[in-house]
Amino acid sequence: MPATNTSNVGVTQREQELAASVERQLVKRVEDRLDKQRLVVEPEWPYEFGIRKPTKSELMQDSDTCIATARAIRSWAQSHGCQYEEKSRSLGAYCGTTPLVERVSVPDERTALAIAGRQCARRYRTTRQRLLRLREEFSVGEDILISVVRKLDGMSDLDFELVVQATHYFEKHDASGMRPRAVAIPGFSAKWLGTASSKRRKAICLLLDRTSLDFEERPGEIRMRYLDPGHRGYPDLYVTEPWVIADCAKYQYAVIVENKDDYQELPRIDDCICIFGGGWASNRIATLLPWIVDIPHVVYWGDMDADGLEILSGVRESGIGCDSILMDMPAYRRYQRFGTEYTDKNTIIEPRKIGETPGLTAKERTLYEALCTGEGVTYLRIEQERIPIVDAVAELRAAGFPIAD
DSSP states (O other), X not given: OOOOOHHHHHHHHHHHHHHHHHHHHHHHHHHHHHHHHTTSSSOOOSEEEEXXXXXXXXXXXXXXXXXXXXXXXXXXXXXXXXXXXXXXXXXXXXXXXXXXXXXXXXXOHHHHXXXXXXXXXXXXXXXXXXXXXHHHHOOOOHXXXXXXXXXXXXXXXXXXXXXXXXXXXXXXXXXXXXXXXXXXXXXXXXXXXXXXTOHHHHXXXXXXXXXXXXXXXXXXXXEEEEOSGGGTTOXXXXXXXXXXXXXXXXXXXEEEESOHHHHHHOOOBTTEEEEEOOGGGGGGHHHHSGGGGGOSEEEEEOOBSHHHHHHHHHHHHTTOOOEESSOSHHHHHHHGGGOXXXXXXXXXXXXXXXXXXXXXXXXXXXXXXXXXXXXXXXXXXXXXXXXXXXXXXXXXXXXXXXXXX
């Protein structure tokens, strides 16, 4: 039986792998171009891009790979109807020259869409169709149309259609002074308009050339309850405007917590109230409960993550002089087994830029920076409710809070 020449098999497989790699790189270049062009007024074609030139050393040391790469680029361009430019390069003394591809030109949008993957092509077509639809129905500048399409990028086709319908509704109906959920747009959910900062509302305002829809927004609120045993059985209070005259204004103690479960589970504490911060809503406490700044002993307890510590800083910056519990590096080390790397939407918590937090102590700042960068920590979040409530109560007792027996 004659011997098999395995070298040819190896070269063929290597060339196939090289060609596949070249194709992935070229397709990515085209897809990147489509992603940029889909959000401009008039896409520009043809699209020409350069090919990295091998150095003289690379060409001399591995001319086979350089030649095979040029062959793969040439074959790819020909198969997709793209033009290309070549230039002869020397292979060294007495070795002749070889043509290498220097530039590739994708002639038009149709060719680019045929090259791109299905998701990229669909994304491009959807964006261009939306831009055309808005151009036909609304008399605003092209820059506004692009801003709207960009703002709605990633939204479902149904949401886009609802934005168009809602905009036409507000062209004909004045909803000034109404609560957003009271606006009776036929077929719409009462919650669809969202808050003043929602992308839907912002897109509608852009198309109407207005700064806002002049709704009467739902006022921000703070929820609180008495921990003092003398008020056992009192219902929770919801404060929506500054509460100046309050019997609890003369209390000596207050606890602000971020999580509702912990808010509800804290035990009776003499001469004390508990305020449900609910995250960033904590920033309105000083406005709605102005006497809080005069309570001698205030403690804040929130999540051990970047947001939680930024909220703590904001509470102090609003004028509330408070201590914190379980929000420093020793507490993190003690409870790190309860940490998580996921958000409540099952996405990975990513490191973030370190911000300005003038309200944090040095110990809190150390934890904050670690939770921003991920350096020296296993998880970027330890949720407040994962820490046993008895441990938090022990911290309050140690801080001098009169826990009722």
